[in-house]
Amino acid sequence: MADPLVSTAWLAANLDRPDVRVLDATWFLPDMKRDGRAEHAERRIPGAVFFDIDAISDQDTTLPHMLPSPQEFAAAVGALGVGNGDAVVVYDAQGIWSAPRVWWMFRVFGHRDVAVLDGGLPRWLAEGRPVESGPPPTPEPRPFRAAYDPSLVRGLADMRAALETGAAQVVDARSAPRFAGTAPEPRPGLRSGHMPGARNVPFGELIDPETKTMLPPDAILARFRTAGVDPDRPLVTSCGSGVTACVLALALERAGRPGVPVYDGSWAEWGAADGPPIETGPAR
Secondary structure, eight states, X not given: OXXXXXXXXXXXXXXXXXXXXXXXXXXXXXXXXXXXXXXXXXXXXXXXXXXXXXXXXXXXXXXXXXXXOHHHHHHHHHHTTOOTTOXXXXXXXXXXXXXXXXXXXXXXXXXXXXXXXXXXXXXXXXXXXXXXXXXXXXXXXXOOOOOOOGGGEEOHHHHHXXXXXXXXXXXXXXXXXXXXXXXXXXXXXXXXXBOTTOEEOOGGGGBOTTTOOBOOHHHHHHHHHHTTOOTTSOEEEEOSSSSTHHHHHHHHHHTTOOOOOEESSHHHHHTBTTSSXXXXXXXX
16 A cells, blocks of 8 residues: 555445455543443444454553564454455544554554555544444454564654754654643653653644544645654654554655654653653743
8 A cells, every 4th residue: 555544435445355454443542431342343344353452562561552572463463364465454433543553553563555544434434334333253363474663663762862862853742732741641640741852743733623534745744844843854753652643653654754663652651750851831
């Protein structure tokens, strides 16, 4: 897939292809009090299988939904019926929110034939396209081989180095109040503010509020430039816990800036009480 997004029309026309696998990556913040798996059972695109971001993750850390090992990822997605030869389409129930995280995960583990459904389930429903409900069937397992690509992932030490040397611009996808430290974090125990020197491009500003689809490439690049980010220089994206940072990486991919890495631990790691220094207020 050349474009990291596919339209609802494309998916409707290709839904019955045996090599197209549809994954529902619906996920919600803890304070939203919603259950993605339950909503998947209530209403989903026909044939979609649920991808649980929290379950398919590193279970040996207290940080939320960190990347699993390549072996764990391969076993999990193979059990979902995804093979290396499949074209994977990921969507979520909010438009473009958590699906890009799964798009990024597949790319981290070497699978490039993956795209996000532009507009997600809201767009699909608005167009009157079919859905199904009830207990989802168990997919037929397929072999999947994972090949880890470290160029797409950044850790705490990488972020410290990027900020100290200026080797990469750090772009935070959280809301402006959370970035400035005037709004509390949704996870208890985290400090409020942002990494020193980071810039802020709230992920929602890259999404059309009416159609839930992603902005065109020129508008994406303009939004980054307005925030003081040079899209032609190295970047790394961050957010609250490594989910909406992937929306920024997806948007930059669409705008012709491929391979932008994501800080997996994001603010859940950096903003911990014993974490590195932070700043408050607007970017400077």
